[in-house]
Amino acid sequence: MKKLAFMFIALVAILSVSACRIEKVNNSDEPTKSYTLNLRDFQSIKNYTSCDIHFTQSNTYKVVLKATPRWYATHTITSSHGELVITQKEERKQKGITVLHINTYEDDAELWISAPSLSDVSTAGSGDFYAETDITGQNLTLSIAGSGDSHLKNVTLADNLTYTVAGSGDIETGTLQASNASFSISGSGDIKSKLAKVKTTKLTIAGSGDGSLDFDHCGHADISISGSGDIDLSGTLQSLEKSVSGSGDIDTDRLQLGK
Secondary structure, eight states: OHHHHHHHHHHHHHHHHSEEEEEEEOOTTOOOEEEEEOOOSEEEEEEOSSOEEEEEEOSSOEEEEEEOHHHHHTEEEEEETEEEEEEEOOEEEETTEEEEEEESSOOOOEEEEEESOOOEEEEEESOOEEESSOEEESOEEEEEEESOOEEOOOEEESSEEEEEEEESOOEEEEEEEOSEEEEEEEESOOEEEEEESOSEEEEEEEESOOEEEEEEEEEEEEEEEEESOEEEEEEEEEEEEEEEEESOEEEEEEEEEOO
């Protein structure tokens, strides 16, 4: 449902700034096919579509698209300068006229990616991100503009995890180990995460997003809410700074400080 709402908002924005002809496409009978793509040498993923991403950290590169032939023909997936980029094609049949193909049902696509490392995931749209394995590395940044959700297993980083969302995207992680963890939510996105031995944690919610953080012998946490969001904190933490502006609430009943 979130994907359909985001697609409608994006369509209204396009129509307000350019001439556009909409072609209705009914491809509900098209079977899904697998396409193996010869792409490599990337550490970041940029997704500007509704395609879901499944990532596996492995020693070798492999990219497989599972989609209808129609989806495959109307989108591009490229690798350049360390970035894997997924975009939708624009077809211009007349000068100044952009042709958009609107499906009569939700045309799902999945991109299965294997790579030795991952440093950045950026989503502008409704595509979800799934980590199929644990992730290790130096830094990891996840940026969501829209309704895309992020599902991570265990994450072990030498330095920083940074997560930002503008919209309704949710994030759920397994156990996170890093020097610093920063979560910023503008909108209605939710967060659920376990943190182990993280030196500093920062969570900022502006809107109605909810959060649940479980600490395991972590250092300092800075938690702030501006709006109606609720945050539940639990586990063991050395020190906490919190602030609430609005009707939101920070629950610390199950949190032990100075531990």
